[in-house]
Amino acid sequence: MMVRRLLLGLLAAGSLALSAAAQPRERPLRLVLNVGLQNLDPIASPSFVTRNFAYMVYDTLVAMDGKGEFRPQMLEGWQVSEDRLAWTFTLRPGLEFSDGTPVTADDVVASLKRWGARDAIGRRLIAATKEFRVEAPNRFVLQLAQPFGGVIDALGKPSVHVPFIMPARLASATPPTQAVAEVVGSGPYLFLKEEWVPGERTFFRRNPRYVPRAEPADGLAGGKVAKMERVEFVTLPDIALRAAAITRGEVDYLEYAPIDYLANFRRDRNLVIARPGGIAHIVGGVSINHYFPPFDRLPMRRALQAALDRTEILAGHGLPEGMVDAACTSVYLCGTRYSSDAGGDIVREPSLDRARALLREAGYNNERIVILQPADSALINPMALVVIDRLKRAGFNLDVQTADWSSIAQRWVGRQPPAEGGWNLVPVIYTGFDMADPLSNMGIGYNCSNNQPWGYCVPAMTPVLERFAAESDPARRLELAAELQRLAIENVTFPLDGQFQAPAVWRAELRGVIDFGFPVIWNIERAR
Structure with missing residues (x-):
């Protein structure tokens, strides 16, 4: 109770903050969103x-x-x-x-x-x-x-x-x-x-002023008909509360189903579990601050990359069989247009021993490394805990600073040195929507742009990116995308730690829900 x-x-x-007269x-x-909304x-x-x-x-x-x-x-x-x-x-x-x-x-x-x-x-x-x-x-x-x-x-x-x-x-x-x-x-x-x-x-x-397109809603396209008069985004950090809320009908939609409760949800005929496709899959990664030591040095980044065991890290989620792809080495996510094996041999066999050897090669002298851990994220935190454990076992001297994701996101986009409130590493997640195109991929598209927090710059990648951007032939684009992937993995711009599915779940009484990979709220109505 x-x-x-x-x-x-x-x-x-x-x-309750509204008057009864104002209630629709x-x-x-x-x-229920995965994390709280701070920035609009x-x-x-x-x-x-x-x-x-x-x-x-x-x-x-x-x-x-x-x-x-x-x-x-x-x-x-x-x-x-x-x-x-x-x-x-x-x-x-x-x-x-x-x-x-x-x-x-x-x-x-x-x-x-x-x-x-x-x-x-x-x-x-x-x-x-x-x-x-x-x-x-x-x-x-x-x-x-x-x-x-x-x-x-x-x-x-x-x-x-x-x-x-x-x-x-x-x-x-x-x-x-x-x-x-x-x-x-x-x-x-x-x-x-x-x-x-x-x-x-x-x-x-x-929005009474909005005029939707005439054609039916389809993904993010078509008629965005707002059928619900009022919508609320709610934050429930506690995973058990999220599960209880959706089961009892006190909320209607969870952006991500709590993984520990998936088996129970599947047996509940009052719930519908999304079936995300390849581009809607999620990949974990470690955002590296390339601006400041020690990860401004390639051997240090390679030591980090060598320590990331996809199988062990993804096991932190306890996902059912068929919902993880620990073998995928593509920076674009497997199952997407530009998926490739190029450069994959470098990360296919992770090793703590190799990570320790690379640390010695880099001349690492036990410098403090600030890693920000988003404890309120049901998707990031389980993977972050395993990443932290493996890096410690490899010999990295981690200063683990735990906070909610909204607070971490504010620090993440800053440029302060780690000793002055900045950071060295941030475990994050992205979807295929963000990663599947070289020009928007987090480890490729921002190369030498100096407009994102991680700050990587690989000179050899620049002309290949320019050729890809200008190219319109699909076959040639595939070749250039593969070369860009090889360069990203070799230079450890944004190391990944595993591809997986994290489905949404909603109440079966909702009609017209668009299963797209992230919440699409228009077109939804409640069964009468």
């Missing part, structure tokens, strides 16, 4: 939780459907010149921001420029661009200065960082590393800032 009272108190706190008649949809700007923040928030309130020019194909979203369509250097885009009618102003080509251009100063594939698109030319309130031209083979892939990028569209007055005035002062989007829901409790609860209501 005590656990139940605690759970109900957490869930009811936000609703329809029961809100309650989604999807360009400034690299966190999935911010991405999930942004899909509620913002919209994109292009969207990925359930088959991985890109389709117009805010756009009516586009035309391409014969030399593929001039791309003309036309906005569809009826687009308005939540403040009542129309969405214009000026807003789009300002948003893309801000995104392009932050995102890996966005930076390369902007670098290949001669100019943006606004020809009408609803039409603009992207004029390339040189070939760029992934224009639509870039505009339809589905995960961190997503090119969401904001008003020009905010996008133009705010550096990409700084959060915008207001949340003004043109998406299917409105953010209720006055009810927001950072890190705990986030509230939304249907």
Whole structure:
């Protein structure tokens, strides 16, 4: 009873703050996120939780459907010149921001420029661009200065960082590393800032100004029909509370099903477990701070990489058979378009003895290494514990600093030295949406860009990336992607520690749920 009272108190706190008269008649949809929401700007923040928030309130020019194909979203369509250097885009009618102003080509251009100063594939698109030319309130031209083979892939990028569209007055005035002062989007829901409790609860209501596309919802594409009047994002750090909440119907949707409870969930006919495909799989990795010693030296990074045993690290989750792929060595994730074995021999046989030998070769003198452990993340923490144990056994002198993910994310994007509140290592996770394209891959796409916290720079990778970006032939792109993977593994830009599935789970009474790999809240309604 005590656990139940605690759970109900957490869930009811936000609703009790409202007067009875203000309560909607329809029961809100309650989604439990993996971690708490602190940062509201999807360009400034690299966190999935911010991405999930942004899909509620913002919209994109292009969207990925359930088959991985890109389709117009805010756009009516586009035309391409014969030399593929001039791309003309036309906005569809009826687009308005939540403040009542129309969405214009000026807003789009300002948003893309801000995104392009932050995102890996966005930076390369902007670098290949001669100019943006606004020809009408609803039409603009992207004029390339040189070939760029992934224009639509870039505009339809589905995960961190997503090119969401904001008003020009905010996008133009705010550096990409700084959060915008207001949340003004043109998406299917409105953010209720006055009810927001950072890190705990986030509230939304249907956006009456939003005009969805006519075609059916499909992945992130199609008609984003907001069928629920009110949505709440709830944070429940305790895994047992999450399981109890979804089982009892006190919440409707868990972003990630607690792994220890999967067997019970599968036997519960009131629950539906997602079936994520290859690009929706998750991979663990260790973000390395290349700016500061000791990991500014390649032998130190190779020692770290040698200590990462995928089988042992993934075992920390206790996932059922068929939900892990410890043998996968591809930095793009196995089962995705650019999956490759190139360079895989280097990481196929991890060894603590080899890690110790590499530490001696690097001249490691027991320097303190700050590793940030996100204890509140049900997906990161089990893997982080094994990574920490293996690194200690290999001889790394770790200073383990435990905190919630939101706090760690703030430190992670900073540039302070480890001795002054910075960090050396951060265990993280990404999905195939983030990793499957070389230009957005966390260990490749940010090479020598100096705009992300890890700061790796491999000179040999730069010309290969440039050729890949300009290339439009699929076969040649595969070859270049394989070469980029080999360079990333050899230089240990972002070592990975295992691919796995982490499905969502939702109540069976929900209809129209889109199983995409991360929460898609539009199109959902409750069975009557």
